[in-house]
Amino acid sequence: MIKEIGKYFMFLGQLLVNRERFKTYYKLVLDECQGIGIGSLFLVALVSTFMGAVTTVQTAFNMVSEFVPDYVISQVVREMIVLELAPTIIAVIYAGKVGSSMASGLGTMRITEQIDALEVMGINSISYLVLPKILASLLMYPLLVIVAGVCGMVGGYLAGTLTGVITPNDYVYGLRSSFNEFTVTFALIKSFVFAFLVASISSYKGYNTQGGALEVGISSTQAVTSSVIAVLIADYLLAQLLLSK
Amino acid sequence: MIKIQSISKSFGERLVLNDISGVFEKGKPNLIIGASGTGKSVLLKCIVGLIHPDEGSVFYDGRDFYGSDRNSQIEVRREMGMLFQGGALFDSKNVEDNVMFPLNVLTKMALPEKKDRVNFCLKRVGLENVNGKMPSEISGGMKKRVGIARAIVNNPNYLFCDEPNSGLDPQTSIVIDDLIQDISEDLDITTIVVTHDMNSVMGIGERIMFIYKGQKLWEGTKNDITHSGVKELDDFVFANKVMNSLRTNT
Numbered sequence: 325m326i327k328e329i330g331k332y333f334m335f336l337g338q339l340l341v342n343r344e345r346f347k348t349y350y351k352l353v354l355d356e357c358q359g360i361g362i363g364s365l366f367l368v369a370l371v372s373t374f375m376g377a378v379t380t381v382q383t384a385f386n387m388v389s390e391f392v393p394d395y396v397i398s399q400v401v402r403e404m405i406v407l408e409l410a411p412t413i414i415a416v417i418y419a420g421k422v423g424s425s426m427a428s429g430l431g432t433m434r435i436t437e438q439i440d441a442l443e444v445m446g447i448n449s450i451s452y453l454v455l456p457k458i459l460a461s462l463l464m465y466p467l468l469v470i471v472a473g474v475c476g477m478v479g480g481y482l483a484g485t486l487t488g489v490i491t492p493n494d495y496v497y498g499l500r501s502s503f504n505e506f507t508v509t510f511a512l513i514k515s516f517v518f519a520f521l522v523a524s525i526s527s528y529k530g531y532n533t534q535g536g537a538l539e540v541g542i543s544s545t546q547a548v549t550s551s552v553i554a555v556l557i558a559d560y561l562l563a564q565l566l567l568s569k
Numbered sequence: 570m571i572k573i574q575s576i577s578k579s580f581g582e583r584l585v586l587n588d589i590s591g592v593f594e595k596g597k598p599n600l601i602i603g604a605s606g607t608g609k610s611v612l613l614k615c616i617v618g619l620i621h622p623d624e625g626s627v628f629y630d631g632r633d634f635y636g637s638d639r640n641s642q643i644e645v646r647r648e649m650g651m652l653f654q655g656g657a658l659f660d661s662k663n664v665e666d667n668v669m670f671p672l673n674v675l676t677k678m679a680l681p682e683k684k685d686r687v688n689f690c691l692k693r694v695g696l697e698n699v700n701g702k703m704p705s706e707i708s709g710g711m712k713k714r715v716g717i718a719r720a721i722v723n724n725p726n727y728l729f730c731d732e733p734n735s736g737l738d739p740q741t742s743i744v745i746d747d748l749i750q751d752i753s754e755d756l757d758i759t760t761i762v763v764t765h766d767m768n769s770v771m772g773i774g775e776r777i778m779f780i781y782k783g784q785k786l787w788e789g790t791k792n793d794i795t796h797s798g799v800k801e802l803d804d805f806v807f808a809n810k811v812m813n814s815l816r817t818n819t
Contacts, residue, residue, distance in 0.1 A: 342643060344674055437657040440619050444729075445671050446646035452674075 335528050338450040339458070349456055356460030360422050364468055371417055372472035375409050376401060376479030384489035394490045398480065398498030403507065405476035411511045412559050414472045415518040418465060419551035423526035426457055427547030430530030431540035439531070454527040458520060465519030466512050473511070510566055517558050522551045570595050571727060571759050576615050576625035578608075585611050586622070587783045598753050598760045598773045603780035604805055609763045610654075610731055612780065616761065617649060617729055618642060629727065647675055650720030652730040656712035658704040664691070664715050665700035671723040690718040694748055710741035714748070721752060728753065728760040734769055746772045767806065770794065779805070 343349075383400045430453060433439050442449040477499060484490040490498075529547035533539050571593040578586040585608045593599040601609050614620040616627050618634060627634040629645050637645075658667045668687045672678055678686070691697060694714040704712060713733060720728055730749055734742035750773045753760040764770065770777060774791035781801045789797065794806055 342639065348674055432660075436655055436660075437653040438659055440614075441651065441653060441657040441659075443619060444617055444646060444649055444651040445675065445723075446643040446649075447674055 331532075332525070332528050335450060335454075335531070336524060338448065339455050340451065342448040343451050343455070344447065348452075349459070352452075352456035353459045353463070356456045357464050359425075360457075360460050361464035361467060364418065364421055364464075365471065367417065367421060368414055368468045368472050369475045372405075372410060372414060372475040373479035373482075375413065375472075376405060376476030376481075377483035379404055379409065379476070380480035380484040381487065381489065384484065393494070395494040395498030395501060397484065397490050398477075398495040399501055401480040402477065402499050402503070405473055405480070406507045406511050408559075410469050410472040410476055411514040411518060412555065414469060415465075415515075415522060415555045416552050418468070418518070419522045419526070419548050419555065422461070423522045423547050423551045424544040426523065426526040427530035427533075428540050428544040430454075430527055431533035431543045434531060434533045435536055435540060450531065454524070454531065457527055458523045461519040461523035462516060465522075466515040469511060469515040510562075513566065514559065514562055517562060518555050521554045521558060525551045525554055570630055571616065571761065572628040573612075573616060574626045574628070576612065576622045576627070578611055578615055578620065578622045585783050586615065589625075589780070589783075589785045591778050591785060591788065593759055593761050594776060595759045596754055596757045597775045598750055598762050600770060600774045600777045601761060601763045601780060602765060602770055602774075602777055602805070604765060607780045608783040609765070609780050613729060613731055613761065613763045617651060618646065647723070648726040650723065650725035650728045652713065652716045652720050652728070652733055654732040654735055656704070656709075656716040658712055658715055658719070660704055662704075663700065664696075664702050664704070664707065667704070667715060668718045668722050671719065675723060686722060687718075690722045691715075693721070693752070694718045695744070709736050710738075710745070713737065713741075713745055717745075717748060717752070721756065724756070726758055728758050730760070730762040730764075732763055732765075734764060734766045739768060742766065742768060743772065749773065765805075770806075781805075 379401050380397060383397045387394075387397060430439075433453070439449045439453070442452060481492070481495050484495050485492050526547035529543045529550065530540075533543040572591075573593075574590050576586055576589045577584070589612060601612060603609050611620060615622040615625075618627075622635070626636060629648070632641070632645060634642060634645055658664075659670065662670065665684075665687055668690055669683050672683045672686060676683075687700070691699070694717050696711060696714050696718065699707060699711065699715075704715070707715070728749070733745050733749060737745065746769050749760060749762060752758070762769070762773070771791050771794075774794065777787075777789055777791065777794060778785055779787040779797075779799070779802050787797050787799045787802050794802070797803065
């Protein structure tokens with residue numbers, strides 16, 4: 325375990341040495357952004373809309389006291405979505421979709437000697453292949469989290485108002501009431517950290533694949549598992565560091 | 570010229586290469602031969618630096634590869650071209666982009682100049698009008714040719730071929746062998762070919778190194794290979810039925 329973590333940090337150390345020209349990365353990052361961002365948009369929007377809807381209905385179900393005003397439902401929905409559901413649960417989905425794709429892509433390149441081909445050309449394959457993925461992830465994941473937050477709240481609004489558990493006015497009032505801007509900052513900090521963790525861990529797993537097609541599948545699975553564990557640990561540590569009083 | 574000195578490599582307890590030395594001359598194909606699992610590909614990877622040997626040195630025209638810093642190693646590597654067993658073409662790029670790749674990353678050539686160079690190299694390996702095809706759309710032999718075109722596009726001083734004929738029919742194998750020989754002579758580069766194909770050995774084996782269980786047992790030319798006096802080499806050479814019938818007839 326310690327050896328693996330050490331190898332991971334050595335892998336990260338290779339990202340910034342012997343880099344190619346900026347122009348080379350520019351196009352690669354844009355390509356990755358398209359794959360990561362546009363490719364994940366539908367899934368993120370769909371999941372977060374339903375997450376918001378379900379959170380609204382379930383919160384309403386648990387509001388049994390007459391003394392608690394209805395707008396508290398959307399306050400709870402807002403806090404849950406902004407603080408946890410959008411950055412963290414979407415990170416788990418992101419690891420499953422983007423992380424496994426990164427790991428299997430790099431794993432396939434490894435077993436078909438495409439990475440060796442880069443090395444023989446004198447290209448730092450880690451920097452060339454992995455750095456654009458991490459940069460694209462850092463650029464796109466926070467945007468996906470913002471989209472998830474908006475979709476979650478819209479989903480909550482639709483579910484709440486269409487089922488009649490909350491009025492539109494109460495829902496919007498609840499969203500705006502006692503709003504602490506730092507929760508958004510916190511969500512964005514988390515999104516950057518999770519973006520880095522998922523992209524770097526998945527790339528590390530894929531890059532170090534050895535064997536054949538079976539091992540590519542194993543690397544892909546390990547990438548998702550390790551990324552999710554890292555995200556959950558980081559989630560707790562960040563909450564402890566930035567939210568504890 | 571490439572010179573290797575006392576190359577040894579182990580994987581765990583298993584000694585894969587044991588004190589191998591030799592010289593690979595310029596302008597003709599140098600063959601490393603041996604049965605599967607004898608360490609040929611590991612030796613090739615040690616020479617190009619994809620696997621770090623436990624002991625030994627590799628000299629590229631006098632430049633000590635493992636004795637130099639990373640930047641100097643990169644400089645040497647930019648003089649290399651390599652044809653991999655499976656072609657190792659980039660799946661996401663078409664033939665033209667695959668061949669152009671080293672020029673895009675390693676040079677500042679203008680696009681028309683790069684296209685001319687790519688077309689020249691593709692024509693050199695006998696491929697035309699395939700620029701837009703993806704690697705999945707071309708045959709194994711064409712992939713190898715594209716691999717060769719990519720390997721020579723940057724005017725390398727050293728060309729390495731790992732099992733260039735694996736998975737190819739005999740006719741295509743001869744075409745690939747001839748291509749490697751012609752390129753080595755025309756460009757006057759040092760070429761190392763790893764193979765276990767006796768047709769290649771008898772076709773282009775001007776200088777051959779025989780590896781057996783991680784050790785160099787014999788060195789010579791295709792003219793000497795049938796009467797080397799080395800039992801392990803005889804077993805390897807005459808395992809081929811055609812070669813064996815030749816021995817029986819003589």
